[in-house]
Amino acid sequence: MLVKEKHLFYNSVMDVLDKLKVLSLNMPFEAAEDVTCISDPQGNENLDTLKERFPVTHAHLPNGKTIPLLKTMQTSVCENDCNYCCFRSGRDTPRASLTPDELASAVVKLSKAGVAKGVFLSSGIIGGGIRTQDRIIATAEILREKYHYQDYIHLKIMPGAEKDQIFRAMQLADRVSINLEGPNESSVNRLAPHKLFLKDLLTPLQTIEEIRREYPSHLGWKHSWPSSATQFVVGAVNESDLDLLHLTYQLQSAFRLKRAYFSGFTPVINTPLENRPRSNPWRQHRLYQAFFLLRDYHFNFEEMVFNASGNLDLEKDPKLLWAEQNLLYQPVEINQADYQQLIKIPGIGAVSAQKICVFRKHHKIRDLSTLHNIGISTSRASKFILLDGHRPSYQPELF
Numbered sequence: 001m002l003v004k005e006k007h008l009f010y011n012s013v014m015d016v017l018d019k020l021k022v023l024s025l026n027m028p029f030e031a032a033e034d035v036t037c038i039s040d041p042q043g044n045e046n047l048d049t050l051k052e053r054f055p056v057t058h059a060h061l062p063n064g065k066t067i068p069l070l071k072t073m074q075t076s077v078c079e080n081d082c083n084y085c086c087f088r089s090g091r092d093t094p095r096a097s098l099t100p101d102e103l104a105s106a107v108v109k110l111s112k113a114g115v116a117k118g119v120f121l122s123s124g125i126i127g128g129g130i131r132t133q134d135r136i137i138a139t140a141e142i143l144r145e146k147y148h149y150q151d152y153i154h155l156k157i158m159p160g161a162e163k164d165q166i167f168r169a170m171q172l173a174d175r176v177s178i179n180l181e182g183p184n185e186s187s188v189n190r191l192a193p194h195k196l197f198l199k200d201l202l203t204p205l206q207t208i209e210e211i212r213r214e215y216p217s218h219l220g221w222k223h224s225w226p227s228s229a230t231q232f233v234v235g236a237v238n239e240s241d242l243d244l245l246h247l248t249y250q251l252q253s254a255f256r257l258k259r260a261y262f263s264g265f266t267p268v269i270n271t272p273l274e275n276r277p278r279s280n281p282w283r284q285h286r287l288y289q290a291f292f293l294l295r296d297y298h299f300n301f302e303e304m305v306f307n308a309s310g311n312l313d314l315e316k317d318p319k320l321l322w323a324e325q326n327l328l329y330q331p332v333e334i335n336q337a338d339y340q341q342l343i344k345i346p347g348i349g350a351v352s353a354q355k356i357c358v359f360r361k362h363h364k365i366r367d368l369s370t371l372h373n374i375g376i377s378t379s380r381a382s383k384f385i386l387l388d389g390h391r392p393s394y395q396p397e398l399f
């Protein structure tokens, strides 16, 4: 049986929830390692059946909440042939498709059952990015307008989507994202030969920001525009951490990009990249650490420490590495440093820096025990600080 015929056969015999399971289990490089078990549903479906059927991700939302999130696709049939993807055109794998009505009603059913309290919606491409985007938007419209769905919606913007489609998606979603795949044209060529880095991927990301600037935010469903994110496949085609982080750094300031996801490459059999080794999971971890330093800790890109190949050190936290090169012999005086200097000290984050700023308004900090007493761990920080002009009393590694 041909691959296309197989899809038509499977699609005709599976029920909607079975299809949804196929669509949710195998999403290409969508943080599969986050998939965990589901919470207790309270609806009509049998709990065990639903547990077997649906993997959900425990996702951290921009507002700090964690929810069980259903990550799914409108269809896993795709006319594109991305070199890393299990759903690339012509590859023999179980596939399924749902109409906007079917998918929206299934999402509502799972929401009522308590299985998923939000949906992340992507799709394989059929009939081009524009038609595919229309189906994604139609699903979100049914959710918001027919079912008055109030939960979190994250919509993927398809390569080549038009401005009015992006506008509509932004009206319906809490977050929109487009996968850049790689940090430049050449890496995207090797990962996804049918996608044009500038025209298909970067331009829609720019359009999201243009819409935020051009139109009042009350046009969004929560009277605000959604945040934007992107995703990279890491480790498949020799892109460097420097290239990845430099691009995300530029996108944060130019397009207010909120989040970049770094998905470690895992080879998939019967794809052109099947013989490439799996990406080291530490690489993803270091990329996230560096991304948060740039986004939340106000590090400049020039302060990131890369090796000769343009990659981060896999062995060491980038903040610690920076501190060893910059603070070891110029420690920070805890009683005088401003907030921005404090958060650059290893082991001191935003909360600890705030505590220090508040405490020292009325007290001098002279020893580590004072920091401990206000809830600050000093095991990493101690060798990079001065307390009232003196290094803390014990520094075995330093001396």
Ligand code: SF4
Pocket (backbone or CB within 6 Å): 028, 078, 079, 080, 081, 082, 085, 086, 087, 088, 089, 123, 124, 125, 192
């Ligand atoms: S567009 Fe590429 S990554 Fe997306 S489903 Fe199709 S082949 Fe896979």
